[in-house]
Amino acid sequence: MRRTRTGAAAALATLLATATACGGGSADSGGGSNTAPRELTYWASNQGADIPADQAALGPELKKFEEETGIKVKLEVIPWSDLLNRILAATASGQGPDVLNIGNTWSSSLQATGALLPWDAENFEAIGGKDRFVASALGSAGAAGRDPAAVPLYSMSYALYYNKKMFKEAGIEKPPATWDEMVTVGRKLSRDGTWALGAEGSNPSNNIHQVFVLSQQHGASFFDAAGRPTFDTPGNVDAVKQYVDLMAKDRIIAPGNAEYDKNQSLQDFAGGKTAMVLWQNAASSFKAHGMKEGDWGTAPVPVPAGGVPGSGKNVNSMVAGINLAVFKNTDNLDGALKFVKFMTSDEEQKILNRTYGSIPPVKAAQSDPAFANEDLAVLRTTLATSAAPLPQVPEESQFETAVGTAVKELFADAAAGRPVTAESVRARLTKAQQMMAG
Structure with missing residues (x-):
């Protein structure tokens, strides 16, 4: 051509x-x-x-x-x-x-x-x-x-997919509706070589999708009304830390997921290595990996404690x-x-x-x-x-790369046992914002 x-x-x-x-x-x-x-x-x-x-x-x-x-x-x-x-x-x-x-x-x-x-x-x-x-x-x-x-x-849109058999074996009656429940349920499920939640820690776009939702739930935004980046505000720092802490602190995501970037978390879910995954329209992938209708359940992505999915701080998908x-x-x-x-x-x-x-x-x-x-x-x-919707700005794809890579690097820190703190998260987000300015 x-x-x-x-x-x-x-x-x-x-x-x-x-x-x-x-x-x-x-x-x-x-x-x-x-x-x-x-x-x-x-x-x-x-x-x-x-x-x-x-x-x-x-x-x-x-x-x-x-x-x-x-x-x-x-x-x-x-x-x-x-x-x-x-x-x-x-x-x-x-x-x-x-x-x-x-x-x-x-x-x-x-x-x-x-x-x-x-x-x-x-x-x-x-x-x-x-x-x-x-x-x-x-x-x-x-x-x-x-x-x-x-x-x-x-x-x-995103949903929380969960393995019905693994939930039943762990004595868990329903999927988590809040992030507090996610951690509580996740600790029960993370045992005997299996893990509660899958992630694609090395995939900047997927990272953005997850932390965008958490940013909304923290009442934050990655851009102001004039379209200027506001990556390292307290709400965004809290959102990114909350996501990475699912591996670093709560230990319900396997450290190896820090290297995932090509749908490996879907393979792990279908293979019974993880009990839950946050994903967009994943049913066809589960079937392709050997699961049958009825093996998994589908629920809304968790929201903050006391909330139900809806607008404002109860946004649960991009x-x-x-x-x-x-x-x-x-x-x-x-x-x-x-x-x-x-x-x-x-x-x-x-x-x-x-x-x-x-x-x-x-x-x-x-x-x-x-x-x-x-x-x-x-x-x-x-x-x-x-x-x-994610920010409708001309620099949106650059934002995905900059902040998504910052989250990737934080997952690498967590997997290696390096501390993930509010200060280290803020430093990565500040660096990402400087990259945008440059």
């Missing part, structure tokens, strides 16, 4: 708050041309148990698209630990795919690079119209007041989801729009979201009975009543 290079190499270092990263392609790259390339490159995020599972799930659907349109799709499934860096490198160099998955939390940051196709009225019309999508999902597709940088593909974006300089815009239309069609939305245990952001697809089960009922309620 042809890609134009520009002078935007600084995007990789600074996340390009303002510069345009990619050019508009060549004069013959627009839609409708009989000479348009008959191939697309698609970067998919790792949604299933592992990369082979995603390849197996997506392969038949991409073949179906090829049979309908004559356009072959070259698929690459990219782990979450690599995806953001790959995208940033592509925006800087101009060497990217035609179509790609992005975490919805990155939408504003990647929109600011200028590399992604804006979804204006004409482009939405090409895929069936904007009003087909749930409004909250579109709200996480770019900065307010601008055309979205992507369209929603999968909607998600608004999660995967969006589908098109690189603006694709040399096959017509094909890319057809592919997005296919992937967001009512029928394909049912197939894909059933496969991944996620919630369709396309309204008509939600009527399928498959999306009314116990797991998704918890997730849908969370999205509707107790989830909050």
